[in-house]
Amino acid sequence: MVTLRRPDTLSTLLDQAATSLIDVVSSLQTTGGGRHGDGVARLVLTGGGAGIGLLERIRELEDADSRIDWSRVHVFFGDDRNVPVDHEDSNEGQARDALLNHVDIPEANIHGIGLDGGEMEEAARAYEQLIEELAPKGFDIHLLGMGHEGHINTLFPHTDAVRETQRLVIAVTDSPKPPAERVTLTLPAVRRAEQVWLLVSGKDKAQAAKAIVDRANFEEWPAAGAEGTADTLLYLTDDAATAL
Known part of the structure; x- marks a missing residue:
């Protein structure tokens, strides 16, 4: 929920x-x-306007x-x-x-x-091991921004990355949003967090926000697959809530 x-x-x-x-x-x-x-x-932590704005x-x-x-x-x-x-x-x-x-x-x-x-694969493997060592039970809060098509981290619709079910961290060489090369936490890693907070603002994100609330297919709307073990918080501004 x-x-x-x-x-x-x-x-x-x-x-x-x-x-x-x-x-x-x-x-x-x-x-x-x-x-x-x-x-x-x-x-x-997450990047993007809302993510960095929050840190400020x-x-x-x-x-x-x-x-x-x-x-x-x-x-x-x-x-x-x-x-x-x-x-x-x-x-x-x-x-x-x-x-x-x-x-x-x-x-x-x-x-x-x-x-x-x-080369990114070695870094991805090392980061996964680091998470297993320092956060074996998961995270307390996983902050997430979201793109207009519902992407979170480097998990875009209909990609191998969003469909990953085992690894916590993977390298991505073909991100639809440049630059193409990135390393990302996967949905299994996100779902180990006690609380997941989605920070969503902007009228172009209204349909994706509705998909989160409706718990739509995460392959089509990756943000809909983000959930915490205790709570999933969606911070949603008025301009991004017009489709609810």
Whole structure:
């Protein structure tokens, strides 16, 4: 089941999601809970306008009143382009600029995919092993943006990547959205998260948002296959809700 949250604008969405994420992380740290019961938050970040905007808003809130113990946060990435981290297209690089370089998170707790423009399969295998070691029970929150056709991470409609059922991380050489070479977490990895949060804004995403709510075929609408073990939150602005 999808829990629908209805901010009116993207700005309101970012405010609500940032506040909620800080609440969830600080609460599990205080209680010693979380997916692994150790008070350590394991988060998967996403790129795109909403994903990076959310990180910027978290930074603003933490600058004003820090409530998160960043030494007990491990950060992973839903996907990344096959470029070095200092490239403008790097999701990790954008996340560092927006948030991670500005909070007291240990470098060892930032788990990038390690792409550099070269061969990707080895990096995908290594990242899968890293997830198995550091997040064997899954993630606390997996953040997801969404494209107009319903893609999440690098999981596009009617592709081998969205149909993957075993591996947690795979290399993609033919992404419909350039650049073509990427490494992505798969739906099996997404579904290991306790909470999945979809951040959706824009009138061009209305049909895909309806597909999420209707739990449509995930091969046609990949975002419809994203669900958490405890909750699936859809943050949906007014302009993206016109098809509901």
